[in-house]
Amino acid sequence: MTQQARDPDSWTPWRARITETAMLTETERFFRLEPIDGQALGQVPGQFVQVCLPGIGEAPISVASAPNEEGTFDLVVRKVGNLTEALHRTVEGQSVGIRGPFGRGFPVDSCRGRDLVIIAGGIGLVPLRSLIQHGLMHRNRFKSFSVLYGAKRPAEMLFKEELIAWQGRPDTDFHITVDVAPSGYLGHVGLITTLIPYLEGSPADTSAIVVGPPVMFRFVLRELLAHGVPEDHIWASLERHMKCGIGQCGHCQINGALTCREGPVFSAQELSRLPEAI
Amino acid sequence: MVMLSRVRLAAFIDALRRHGEVVAPRPVLDPQASGEYRRYEELRSGELPELAPGKPALLPASHLFLPPRETMLSYELESGRFTEVLDREPRVVIGVPPCEAHALALLDQALSQGVPDRHYRARRENATVVSLACAEPCWEQCFCRQMGTHRATDGFDLLLTPIDAERFTVETNTEKGDALTAELSGVFAPALDADRAALDSWNVRCDAAFGPSESWSADPRALVEDGADDPVWSTEAERCLSCGACVLLCPTCTCFDMVESVPLPCSAGTRERCRDGCMIPGFSAVAHGADFRSDRAERLRHRTRRKFAYQPERYGGGSYCVGCGRCHAHCPVDIGPIGLLKELEKDREEAR
Ligand SMILES: Cc1cc2nc3c(=O)[nH]c(=O)nc-3n(C[C@H](O)[C@H](O)[C@H](O)COP(=O)(O)OP(=O)(O)OC[C@H]3O[C@@H](n4cnc5c(N)ncnc54)[C@H](O)[C@@H]3O)c2cc1C
Ligand code: SF4
Ligand code: SF4
Ligand code: FES
Numbered sequence: 001m002t003q004q005a006r007d008p009d010s011w012t013p014w015r016a017r018i019t020e021t022a023m024l025t026e027t028e029r030f031f032r033l034e035p036i037d038g039q040a041l042g043q044v045p046g047q048f049v050q051v052c053l054p055g056i057g058e059a060p061i062s063v064a065s066a067p068n069e070e071g072t073f074d075l076v077v078r079k080v081g082n083l084t085e086a087l088h089r090t091v092e093g094q095s096v097g098i099r100g101p102f103g104r105g106f107p108v109d110s111c112r113g114r115d116l117v118i119i120a121g122g123i124g125l126v127p128l129r130s131l132i133q134h135g136l137m138h139r140n141r142f143k144s145f146s147v148l149y150g151a152k153r154p155a156e157m158l159f160k161e162e163l164i165a166w167q168g169r170p171d172t173d174f175h176i177t178v179d180v181a182p183s184g185y186l187g188h189v190g191l192i193t194t195l196i197p198y199l200e201g202s203p204a205d206t207s208a209i210v211v212g213p214p215v216m217f218r219f220v221l222r223e224l225l226a227h228g229v230p231e232d233h234i235w236a237s238l239e240r241h242m243k244c245g246i247g248q249c250g251h252c253q254i255n256g257a258l259t260c261r262e263g264p265v266f267s268a269q270e271l272s273r274l275p276e277a278i
Numbered sequence: 279m280v281m282l283s284r285v286r287l288a289a290f291i292d293a294l295r296r297h298g299e300v301v302a303p304r305p306v307l308d309p310q311a312s313g314e315y316r317r318y319e320e321l322r323s324g325e326l327p328e329l330a331p332g333k334p335a336l337l338p339a340s341h342l343f344l345p346p347r348e349t350m351l352s353y354e355l356e357s358g359r360f361t362e363v364l365d366r367e368p369r370v371v372i373g374v375p376p377c378e379a380h381a382l383a384l385l386d387q388a389l390s391q392g393v394p395d396r397h398y399r400a401r402r403e404n405a406t407v408v409s410l411a412c413a414e415p416c417w418e419q420c421f422c423r424q425m426g427t428h429r430a431t432d433g434f435d436l437l438l439t440p441i442d443a444e445r446f447t448v449e450t451n452t453e454k455g456d457a458l459t460a461e462l463s464g465v466f467a468p469a470l471d472a473d474r475a476a477l478d479s480w481n482v483r484c485d486a487a488f489g490p491s492e493s494w495s496a497d498p499r500a501l502v503e504d505g506a507d508d509p510v511w512s513t514e515a516e517r518c519l520s521c522g523a524c525v526l527l528c529p530t531c532t533c534f535d536m537v538e539s540v541p542l543p544c545s546a547g548t549r550e551r552c553r554d555g556c557m558i559p560g561f562s563a564v565a566h567g568a569d570f571r572s573d574r575a576e577r578l579r580h581r582t583r584r585k586f587a588y589q590p591e592r593y594g595g596g597s598y599c600v601g602c603g604r605c606h607a608h609c610p611v612d613i614g615p616i617g618l619l620k621e622l623e624k625d626r627e628e629a630r
Contacts, residue, residue: 009393011350011549012360054353054360055540055547080565095358214568239564243536246393249554250533251561253580254570256588261392275506276570276580 006037009246013052013097016073021092024076024158028123029088030064031075036095040071045130046105046237046265050245051075052097053090057083060242060260062127063101066134076126076158102245103264106131106209107235114233115201116142119220120149121192121212125158127237128211132166139171144201146173150192150212153180173200192216196223203228209265211237214278221268234268238277280459280466281473282438282446287326289465291372297406297458298368301342302327303335318342318371327373329410329438329446333417334602338529339371339378340385343401346526350397351549355540363548364400372408376430377422377600379409381529383433384600388593389532397551406454409434413480414487419603421616423488427600429481441476498586498597501622506579510621515574517611518557524605524613525555525581530589530598533561556580582618 006014020032035041041049043063052058065074077087090096108131116135120128128147135145147166151157157176167174175195177188188195192212199206206229210220217236224234240259243249252259255274257266271277282290294300303316305328316335321327337346353360374382386402389395409430415422422428430437435455438446448466450456459466525531535554540547554561557577563569571577589598599615606614 010362010396012362015358054355054358054549055538055544057538058536058549078565084565097358097360239568240570241562241564243534248389248393248395248532249535249551250556251535251554253556253584253588255583256591276576 006039011099013050013058013099015095016098017095018090018092019072021090025156027079028158029077029079031077031087032072033075033096033098034070034072035098038071040067041073041098041101043067043073043101043130044105045108045134046127047101047103048127048245048264049073049075049098049100049102050242051077051083051087052099053083053086054097056086058097058099058243059083060102060245062130062237064126064129066130066137068133074129076123078123100245103260104262106237106265107207107267108134110233111207111209112141114142115144115199115206116146117199117201117206117208117229118147119192119208119210119212120147121210121216121220122151122156123158124211124213124216124237125149128209129159129162131209136166136169136172143205144173145171146175146200148175148177148192148195150177150179150216153178154182154185154187191219193219193223196220196227199227204230207233207235209235209237217278225268231272232267232269235265236268236271236278237264238266239264279450279469279474279477280448280463281469282448282466284444284446286465287329288324290462291321291326293462293465294370294372294406294408298370298404300327300370300372302329302371302373303332304328329373329440331413331416334375334378334420334604336604337527338381338602338604339374339407340381340529342369342371343382343405344385344395344398344532346553347550348397349548349550350536352546353549354546356545360549362396364397366400366404368404368406369401370406370408372410374407374409374434375412375416375602376409377412377420377425377427377602378529379407379430379433379437380427380600381433381602382407384530384589384593384595384598385532386433387595388589388598391593406436406458407434408436408438411437411439411480411484413440413484417603417607419607419614420601421603422601424616425597425599425601428488429484439477439480441473441480445473447473447477496619496623498599498619499590501619501626502579502583502586504626505622508622508625510618510625511579512575514613514618514621515578518574518578518613519610520557520559520574520577521610522555522558523608523610525557526553527604527608529600529602529604530585531555556584578613578618582615585615586619 015036016033022030048062051061181189240252242252245260247258247261254276299320304319306317349363389398435452437449534551562571585599
């Protein structure tokens with residue numbers, strides 16, 4: 001497909017080729033994309049892109065990888081409607097339209113030198129994978145490095161092979177839990193909140209980054225505050241309806257804040273001033 | 279300032295045509311709706327604009343620059359090549375009432391911040407706006423006086439004020455207006471001191487006709503900010519049908535949806551934006567059924583706060599409601615901003 005110059009202020013997408021795909025679960029498909037113009041995406045972990053297929057539509061999708069040397073980036077798409085179903089029908093070698101990256105990502109700089117805790121619920125692992133990759137690439141920027149990942153059941157776990165590799169690293173602390181498990185499952189079963197009191201590091205020096213369904217966030221937030229993590233060091237990424245990603249369409253607004261610009265990552269302190277948020 | 283005599287109107291319009299198609303509110307007979315209404319349309323050849331008081335056009339002048347549906351991109355499906363579509367067609371809009379000129383000034387301000395809205399700006403930068411002063415409230419629903427927009431002070435290039443039956447004063451507000459005044463010096467007559475005095479007293483009569491400004495002392499922004507939990511949101515929204523008329527007619531509402539259009543033979547298509555609005559159910563819905571403003575009261579509160587608090591805070595300026603009264607007049611169940619503000623004010627007084 002033809003190559004077009006990128007222009008961040010326009011609606012015109014640029015193109016990226018699908019170089020690799022895999023089904024992660026029955027409904028979630030993994031994509032590795034390579035920008036056709038050879039220029040890296042340049043994302044901050046936690047940012048998102050607008051992905052489109054001409055004739056079908058466009059949707060906001062989180063970037064699931066940290067910047068890498070190959071200049072590729074990863075997405076994970078859950079099949080829920082028009083565009084996402086069409087993305088599930090694409091084949092390797094085909095290309096898609098991309099705009100972005102958009103939004104304020106995770107506060108990787110303000111977490112430097114602190115105990116980092118990453119808490120992922122369900123599909124929340126997708127945007128957090130970019131942060132986990134970033135953290136593992138720059139492990140010495142953080143004191144302790146913990147990840148808590150909760151899935152409904154073992155079959156819904158994403159990135160199983162990577163989870164095993166991450167769990168094997170001596171310099172990190174990985175915990176996986178499922179809400180319900182078939183008999184014979186050997187891992188931890190129980191709510192993610194039950195793991196919080198056993199976190200490594202000192203609560204006052206901890207930065208916690210949480211992505212998951214809103215209910216999970218409410219419980220996790222309460223538990224983190226009780227544990228002693230400061231409100232301005234607890235971060236969440238929110239999902240809203242987004243049509244533009246550039247602060248124009250109004251769909252993503254929470255009180256006065258535009259999630260696509262000021263978010264999708266907000267601190268718990270900021271969220272306390274946005275009563276419509278959670 | 280210069281003078282334009284009504285007998286020179288044809289010459290004036292002819293001269294404006296050199297700057298693009300001339301658009302003005304025109305009466306439209308709609309057999310399906312309740313009789314006649316006005317719509318911004320291109321003047322036919324030889325036709326003169328009414329330049330007379332009347333109900334505001336159904337759709338405001340700002341919709342000429344931010345149309346209800348517009349093509350943003352076109353593409354070829356085979357190559358995947360996209361082309362940005364910008365409408366740079368020059369237009370002259372004449373007969374824009376002061377409230378709508380204020381709305382243009384607000385949109386000019388908002389849509390040039392952050393990631394500027396190129397599609398709006400392309401149309402706007404190639405347009406000339408000639409405003410027409412209002413001598414008195416144009417219909418019972420308007421409350422421009424309370425919003426401070428009954429006199430045109432911004433958002434136009436030229437302002438016409440009908441100081442007597444035969445003549446308008448012509449004031450300019452922009453460089454474009456200055457240039458036009460110079461270019462059309464043959465059409466205009468110089469203004470005399472007596473004309474200036476006549477304009478001053480016309481403006482005094484105008485203020486009086488709109489009612490004293492003291493009749494409204496409340497600060498709408500403080501009212502909506504402090505009134506987050508006021509019962510008025512749910513008592514009013516109880517009647518709301520979520521039809522969206524209010525957001526679709528408002529001169530300062532800008533929210534939109536994106537749609538694809540691929541006509542046969544399906545080799546090329548367009549990506550279009552369509553007006554959308556926060557009063558319409560599903561506007562804030564995400565996959566898996568969550569809807570963050572599923573309640574009508576939350577939607578009404580959001581729309582009202584956007585007008586009086588969120589937009590002014592983000593983009594600067596006063597209220598993003600210009601008091602045109604469209605939303606109220608066309609609401610099938612009589613919901614309007616001024617009623618909401620008055621209820622909020624009453625509840626605040628009672629709480630004191
Ligand atoms: C910041 C952000 C990051 C996201 N990251 C991912 C991700 O990594 N992987 C993933 O699979 N999904 C992600 N989503 C959700 C994804 O954008 C929606 O599932 C997608 O827009 C649905 O598009 P569709 O055409 O398939 O659905 P449609 O057929 O349009 O509708 C199906 C459902 O999706 C909702 N929806 C439609 N458009 C949007 C929209 N623009 N934004 C949000 N919801 C919408 C509708 O309300 C409806 O309930 C993210 C959303 C946001 C806002
Ligand atoms: S909110 Fe209503 S009265 Fe105010 S500008 Fe919009 S349509 Fe006019
Ligand atoms: S016009 Fe009236 S009934 Fe329709 S959505 Fe607006 S407030 Fe509700
Ligand atoms: S996605 Fe359009 S304003 Fe945020």
